[in-house]
Amino acid sequence: MPMDTTITAEPPLPLRAWRALRTRGAGYAWHKALRRTSGRWPSWKRRLIYADPRRYWTLRGGADYFREQEGQVARTLRAEWIAGRLAAYRPTSVLEVGCGYGKLLFALRERIEAPLAGLDFSPTQLGCARGFLDGVDGVDLFLGRGDRLPFADGSFDMVVTSAVILHNPPEVADRIRREVVRVARRFAAHNEEMNLSYNRYGYDTAAWYRAEGRRIAEVGPIPVDADAQTSQFCVVRLDG
Structure with a gap:
C-alpha cells in the first residue's frame, strides 16, 4: 500500500x-x-x-x-531544486547513496526517465521509502552502507549524496567519497552542508575533489536553503 x-x-x-x-x-x-x-x-x-x-x-x-x-516546505523546495540541477546533466542512470525515505528520488523521477536506485543503511528509512515510492516505476532500493557500496565499478552514470557525507567522521566520509567515485561513470553530485553541529561534521566537498585532481562542473550554495551560506551543491565530472 x-x-x-x-x-x-x-x-x-x-x-x-x-x-x-x-x-x-x-x-x-x-x-x-x-x-x-x-x-x-x-x-x-x-x-x-x-x-x-x-x-x-x-x-x-x-x-x-x-x-x-x-511538513516543511523548505525540504520540498530543496529536493526539487537539486533534482532540477541533476536532471540538467541528463544522466542515463542515478544512484542516491543515503536516500532516506526517497524524497529526492521521487523528485528525480518527475524529471528524468532513466533508471534510479537508492541505498540507505537505515532499515526504518528504507521501509518508509518503499511505501513512499510504491507505484513509482524504475526505482530500485537497497539496504547497505555508503562506505562499502555493493555495486561494481562504474555501475551508474551519476552517483548522488544529499546531506549524507556530513553525518560521518572524516575517515568514513573519505571512504564514502571514494566509493562514489568508484561506482560512478560520469558524474558525482553532492548536497553537503559545511556547518558543524551535534550530528554534522561539515565538509567542503568540492575542495576534496579539487585536491584529488577532479574537474568541478559546478559548485555553489543552494539558493532555496534557509542558510545558504553553509550549504554546498557540487557536481564533479569524472570522465575527463
Missing part, C-alpha cells in the same frame, strides 16, 4: 511520547527524549545519541520523521 502522505497537526507532547513508547519501544522513546532535551549541549548530544550514525538513523527514521520532513 502507498504511504499516506497527508500531513496533520501533531498531537500534544504527552500523547506523542506515549505513542512512541507503545509503537517503537523504550529505546526509541529514550532516544527521542534525548534529542529533544540535550540541544543546549551539542558536544554531549553528539556523544550520547550520535556516536553510531546507523543506529541514530534507524531510530530517527520512520513515520514520525517522514511527517516532520514532509
Whole structure:
C-alpha cells in the first residue's frame, strides 16, 4: 500500500511520547527524549545519541520523521531544486547513496526517465521509502552502507549524496567519497552542508575533489536553503 502522505497537526507532547513508547519501544522513546532535551549541549548530544550514525538513523527514521520532513516546505523546495540541477546533466542512470525515505528520488523521477536506485543503511528509512515510492516505476532500493557500496565499478552514470557525507567522521566520509567515485561513470553530485553541529561534521566537498585532481562542473550554495551560506551543491565530472 502507498504511504499516506497527508500531513496533520501533531498531537500534544504527552500523547506523542506515549505513542512512541507503545509503537517503537523504550529505546526509541529514550532516544527521542534525548534529542529533544540535550540541544543546549551539542558536544554531549553528539556523544550520547550520535556516536553510531546507523543506529541514530534507524531510530530517527520512520513515520514520525517522514511527517516532520514532509511538513516543511523548505525540504520540498530543496529536493526539487537539486533534482532540477541533476536532471540538467541528463544522466542515463542515478544512484542516491543515503536516500532516506526517497524524497529526492521521487523528485528525480518527475524529471528524468532513466533508471534510479537508492541505498540507505537505515532499515526504518528504507521501509518508509518503499511505501513512499510504491507505484513509482524504475526505482530500485537497497539496504547497505555508503562506505562499502555493493555495486561494481562504474555501475551508474551519476552517483548522488544529499546531506549524507556530513553525518560521518572524516575517515568514513573519505571512504564514502571514494566509493562514489568508484561506482560512478560520469558524474558525482553532492548536497553537503559545511556547518558543524551535534550530528554534522561539515565538509567542503568540492575542495576534496579539487585536491584529488577532479574537474568541478559546478559548485555553489543552494539558493532555496534557509542558510545558504553553509550549504554546498557540487557536481564533479569524472570522465575527463
